[in-house]
Amino acid sequence: MTIFEYKALNASGKVLEGTIEAATPADVLSQLDNAGITPLSMRETSASGGRSWREWLAPEPGAEDITGFTVDLAMLLKGGVTLNEALVILTQMETRRWLVRLIRQLHTGLAGGNSLSKALLQHPKLFPPLYVKMVEVAEASGRLEPALNSIAQERRRSERLRKRLISAMAYPGFLAVAAVGVLIFVLLYIIPQFEGAIAGFRDKISPSALFVFRLSETFRANIDVIGGIVLGLLVALLIIKQFGKKRALWLSLLSRLPFTRQAVTYHITLTFCRTLQILLENGVDISTSLRLIRGISPLPDTMHKIDNVIAEVRGGKRLSQALARETLLPAHVVQMLRIGEEAGDLGASAGRVAGFYETKLDSQLGRLTAILGPALMMGVSLLIGWLILSIMSALMSINDLLV
Incomplete structure (x- = not known):
């Protein structure tokens, strides 16, 4: 599997950037198309099994960063913003590169047809099973915003x-x-x-x-x-x-x-x-x-x-x-x-x-x-x-x- 970076347009005309893990470029285009996103550009970055030296040097989000992300996401959802749009807004608002990369990866998971809980599962060090399970149950019951507030x-x-x-x-x-x-x-x-x-x-x-x-x-x-x-x-x-x-x-x-x-x-x-x-x-x-x-x-x-x-x-x-x-x-x-x-x-x-x-x-x-x-x-x-x-x-x- 290979990681691809992409730029695309969503239905409202906003430019989205993110990464997708796929076997071929054709699979990337298929995932973007299924998500209703029009691709603008795409390039291969690195294999999923390896990380570049910049990625190794970049710090990972800490516990307080994840808490801040959870609060911001809950506030946007409470304001009537959809989950996809909320992640895009957080990507544009955030200035810390490592946290931007994480939010983009979550957005990519949603764009690939996954739920938020499944996207969180790809980052077990940052989102423990307790966090993921509460999100999963909240998605099934339609109570994601209150659950995020509780978390x-x-x-x-x-x-x-x-x-x-x-x-x-x-x-x-x-x-x-x-x-x-x-x-x-x-x-x-x-x-x-x-x-x-x-x-x-x-x-x-x-x-x-x-x-x-x-x-x-x-x-x-x-x-x-x-x-x-x-x-x-x-x-x-x-x-x-x-x-x-x-x-x-x-x-x-x-x-x-x-x-x-x-x-x-x-x-x-x-x-x-x-x-x-x-x-x-x-x-x-x-x-x-x-x-x-x-x-x-x-x-x-x-x-x-x-x-x-x-x-x-x-x-x-x-x-x-x-x-x-x-x-x-x-x-x-x-x-x-x-x-x-x-x-x-x-x-x-x-x-x-x-x-x-x-x-x-x-x-x-x-x-x-x-x-x-x-x-x-x-x-x-x-x-x-x-x-x-x-x-x-x-x-x-x-x-x-x-x-």
């Missing part, structure tokens, strides 16, 4: 939460890095300046001071090995990030720490209930909703529990009954979902739970920031103080011996 609101909420989490961890993380940097600097450059002074007196100084000097010697003797280990860890983190497992790794770690375990539980509950609310309110059935929620769950243990819930729901049990058998959600959350399920308003009940836990998670992050910041600051201060006292005690011991 945009949820993505904005997730982005705010992610920024809140990053800001909560940034200051403690900076302090931790600063502490490690101070320790390395002291071990490499400060302590060696005093080694000549303690030569011949090692058996006379305190064990604490002797430990510091030996630690410095060991560190300097194995600096290459330590540097290799650090480099290997950085490479491993990059690989994990490339394969999309970084978030799962951090959440798995945080779920095992006593002071962050509760925040992870709040996050899992919030994600489950908020996603369930959005999917149910947009017409997605309960079985499909659970499968999509399972797809966005980063923790293997959570995914396994959702698999069990899906199996029981498909076996004829209610969602609340299936959840009661697992430890996926707190017991009172399952009770609230049961009440909503019995009242025939499960989506709204899940939304109320999500709102409650969003507030709790925000408060928990605030408390963690308030505790971790001062705690790490005290730790850094104690570390520096210990190093200084160890060196000074060694020098004072030598001075006493000489006197």
Whole structure:
């Protein structure tokens, strides 16, 4: 298959530009003709399996770019613009080349006779299955604009939460890095300046001071090995990030720490209930909703529990009954979902739970920031103080011996 760039006129006389993947130029002309578009020019660009160096260097749209695109598309549809025309307008309005290329590819998919959901499927890194499924259901029910608004609101909420989490961890993380940097600097450059002074007196100084000097010697003797280990860890983190497992790794770690375990539980509950609310309110059935929620769950243990819930729901049990058998959600959350399920308003009940836990998670992050910041600051201060006292005690011991 080959990628072709084209220029064409639509029924209203507007010039359209885009790309089409096809086997031959004749197939391109056939696709454009079926879409009611008159071709003006066409040229082959590159094979679908390869990318030019410009494409490799060009950045891909980020999560906030996709959210902005979703908001703009929903606004145009609400104003009565057709989907095809909305994509053309967004192409003309947008100034970022990588986002323009994406919108043109979506428009090309529509021009080839595909639905928007099928066009989104060609970009799985940018449009997750949850996004695509909601669009698919909305297209079938004729509620695309409200669905896009719901998607945009949820993505904005997730982005705010992610920024809140990053800001909560940034200051403690900076302090931790600063502490490690101070320790390395002291071990490499400060302590060696005093080694000549303690030569011949090692058996006379305190064990604490002797430990510091030996630690410095060991560190300097194995600096290459330590540097290799650090480099290997950085490479491993990059690989994990490339394969999309970084978030799962951090959440798995945080779920095992006593002071962050509760925040992870709040996050899992919030994600489950908020996603369930959005999917149910947009017409997605309960079985499909659970499968999509399972797809966005980063923790293997959570995914396994959702698999069990899906199996029981498909076996004829209610969602609340299936959840009661697992430890996926707190017991009172399952009770609230049961009440909503019995009242025939499960989506709204899940939304109320999500709102409650969003507030709790925000408060928990605030408390963690308030505790971790001062705690790490005290730790850094104690570390520096210990190093200084160890060196000074060694020098004072030598001075006493000489006197």
